[in-house]
Amino acid sequence: MPHILLFTLTIAAISTLCIAPIALALAAWSWRAGTRGMVVDALGALPLVLPPTAVGFMLLEILSRRSPIGGFLERIGVQVLFTPKAVVLACAVMSFPLMFTAFRVAIETSDRRFFDVARTLGASPARAFVRVTLPLAWRGLLSGMILSFCRSLGEFGATILIAGNIPGRTQTLALAIYDRVQNGTEREALVLVAWVVGMAWVLVAISSVLIAQQRRRLAA
Amino acid sequence: MIEIDVRLPLAPFRLEVRCSLTANVTALVGRSGSGKTSLVESIAGLRRAQGRIVIDDTTLLDSDRGIDLPPESRGIGYVPQDAALFPHLRVAENIRFGGSGRERFDSLVEALELAPLLERASASLSGGERQRVALARALMTRPRLLLLDEPLASIDQPLRERILLYLRRVRDLGIPMIYVTHQPFEALALSSWCVVLRDGRVAADGPSRAVLADPAVAGNVENVFEVSDPHHDPALGITRVTTGGGLALVLPYDQVAEARFPLVVRISADDVVVFGEKPSAISSRNVFEGTVASLRASEGIVDLTVTTPEPLSVRITRAAAEDLSLVEGATIWLALRSRAFRIVG
Numbered sequence: 125m126p127h128i129l130l131f132t133l134t135i136a137a138i139s140t141l142c143i144a145p146i147a148l149a150l151a152a153w154s155w156r157a158g159t160r161g162m163v164v165d166a167l168g169a170l171p172l173v174l175p176p177t178a179v180g181f182m183l184l185e186i187l188s189r190r191s192p193i194g195g196f197l198e199r200i201g202v203q204v205l206f207t208p209k210a211v212v213l214a215c216a217v218m219s220f221p222l223m224f225t226a227f228r229v230a231i232e233t234s235d236r237r238f239f240d241v242a243r244t245l246g247a248s249p250a251r252a253f254v255r256v257t258l259p260l261a262w263r264g265l266l267s268g269m270i271l272s273f274c275r276s277l278g279e280f281g282a283t284i285l286i287a288g289n290i291p292g293r294t295q296t297l298a299l300a301i302y303d304r305v306q307n308g309t310e311r312e313a314l315v316l317v318a319w320v321v322g323m324a325w326v327l328v329a330i331s332s333v334l335i336a337q338q339r340r341r342l343a344a
Numbered sequence: 345m346i347e348i349d350v351r352l353p354l355a356p357f358r359l360e361v362r363c364s365l366t367a368n369v370t371a372l373v374g375r376s377g378s379g380k381t382s383l384v385e386s387i388a389g390l391r392r393a394q395g396r397i398v399i400d401d402t403t404l405l406d407s408d409r410g411i412d413l414p415p416e417s418r419g420i421g422y423v424p425q426d427a428a429l430f431p432h433l434r435v436a437e438n439i440r441f442g443g444s445g446r447e448r449f450d451s452l453v454e455a456l457e458l459a460p461l462l463e464r465a466s467a468s469l470s471g472g473e474r475q476r477v478a479l480a481r482a483l484m485t486r487p488r489l490l491l492l493d494e495p496l497a498s499i500d501q502p503l504r505e506r507i508l509l510y511l512r513r514v515r516d517l518g519i520p521m522i523y524v525t526h527q528p529f530e531a532l533a534l535s536s537w538c539v540v541l542r543d544g545r546v547a548a549d550g551p552s553r554a555v556l557a558d559p560a561v562a563g564n565v566e567n568v569f570e571v572s573d574p575h576h577d578p579a580l581g582i583t584r585v586t587t588g589g590g591l592a593l594v595l596p597y598d599q600v601a602e603a604r605f606p607l608v609v610r611i612s613a614d615d616v617v618v619f620g621e622k623p624s625a626i627s628s629r630n631v632f633e634g635t636v637a638s639l640r641a642s643e644g645i646v647d648l649t650v651t652t653p654e655p656l657s658v659r660i661t662r663a664a665a666e667d668l669s670l671v672e673g674a675t676i677w678l679a680l681r682s683r684a685f686r687i688v689g
Contacts, residue, residue, distance in 0.1 A: 238430055238431075240390045243415035243416045244389070244390070244415045244421070244485075245416075245485055246416050246485050247416055247441075248416055249414075255441075
């Protein structure tokens with residue numbers, strides 16, 4: 125059981141770290157783009173409202189050897205489907221909207237005037253963003269990463285479609301609970317549920333504290 | 345020389361401003377919502393306006409030629425109304441954000457008396473301290489133009505005095521300034537040229553004293569003097585000072601004893617009493633002989649401009665003007681109550 129826990133935490137951490145730069149870049153672009161950015165906002169939030177199985181099926185199609193991407197990966201010898209890489213991919217895609225939306229809100233609430241004033245002081249948009257907006261938004265950004273991490277801990281639908289439920293290879297906490305319930309070993313399922321509830325509770329509480337701190341700081 | 349021809353759609357009107365500024369300090373005066381802040385933000389490049397903005401030989405904006413320099417390339421120092429100090433940086437770091445020149449930093453810290461504040465968190469500063477830090481930060485960029493958006497708004501009297509003193513020091517550095525305010529007397533205290541905005545358009549522009557002497561523009565007409573050379577007489581309760589134009593004034597000692605000079609003071613045109621002949625026994629310490637230079641009557645009110653060593657604006661009722669048979673060129677005496685003077689800063 126500990127290895128399931130460790131595997132799930134590792135997958136969630138890798139997924140969170142992989143999507144953070146992409147979410148940050150897109151959130152920053154969308155923030156600067158104003159109304160044009162709404163297209164990206166909607167696209168970024170899409171996996172949040174789609175059935176996870178629909179997302180899983182799309183990923184399955186994209187990665188199958190019939191598709192150009194799947195075919196290319198096979199030619200260079202990269203196997204994704206039904207490997208831990210597929211688990212990371214499913215977690216990344218499904219948790220991306222939470223991180224992107226949280227980043228967007230964190231940047232938005234960092235008060236654009238500071239960014240504007242930094243530019244009048246000679247800073248390029250990139251420098252003003254890195255030196256002023258990011259430090260003011262870091263609590264909100266960290267909160268978004270935590271929420272995204274939590275979402276990865278519980279990811280099920282897309283994962284089971286593209287990674288399967290292979291014990292010791294692709295089985296995460298959520299899949300293991302499903303497995304235990306199917307096999308009638310409810311006690312084990314209960315222990316796993318307790319773990320995931322405990323972790324998520326602590327992490328979501330930290331995320332809420334960070335958001336409250338950011339609001340307070342900017343209000344001051 | 346600053347040429348401005350800016351068009352920007354705003355709700356509920358369209359900002360359309362065309363003016364040429366040559367003065368060292370130009371006041372941009374107008375009521376709240378008249379478009380002042382939008383105009384300075386357009387000049388700073390923070391709003392995408394149409395038109396043309398040229399400072400000396402540098403074109404910042406020329407829509408016809410497709411030129412629209414980003415804010416970081418405009419070389420314009422901007423101090424917003426609330427100073428907008430970066431809350432995550434200490435005071436010294438805020439100032440250095442504008443540039444890294446050591447000598448420049450030291451001289452600004454000295455001129456604006458910032459040394460005791462350098463290690464403080466910017467969130468812990470008072471309103472006046474914030475303005476001084478923001479001013480130093482903007483000046484670190486060696487701007488070709490400084491934009492100050494209502495720097496004295498929401499600052500109480502004792503602090504106003506200090507900020508105005510620092511602003512006069514900045515003015516004396518020779519950096520062109522556009523000073524936004526909704527208070528005509530602030531405009532008179534600092535600027536020699538004035539642009540009045542109303543609903544996004546230039547309602548009047550010209551020398552500050554002339555423009556702001558017009559009651560239609562300024563509402564309440566104020567006489568504003570920069571006074572210096574104080575001689576305190578605590579026993580008599582007075583302080584004798586001299587205006588830049590050579591007018592000797594008497595101010596109440598208790599109100600200016602702690603003030604820093606040169607000091608800007610104001611007295612409303614309503615608080616000046618007119619005599620047809622020299623008053624012999626009067627409590628007012630400020631009595632001047634003058635000549636009526638202009639006389640403008642409207643709705644029971646007569647606004648006079650009187651030539652003394654400094655031109656003075658006076659507002660009396662039409663009845664008083666008729667009783668005194670006032671005409672242009674008439675010699676009159678004016679009395680200014682010492683305690684009617686207000687300190688601007």
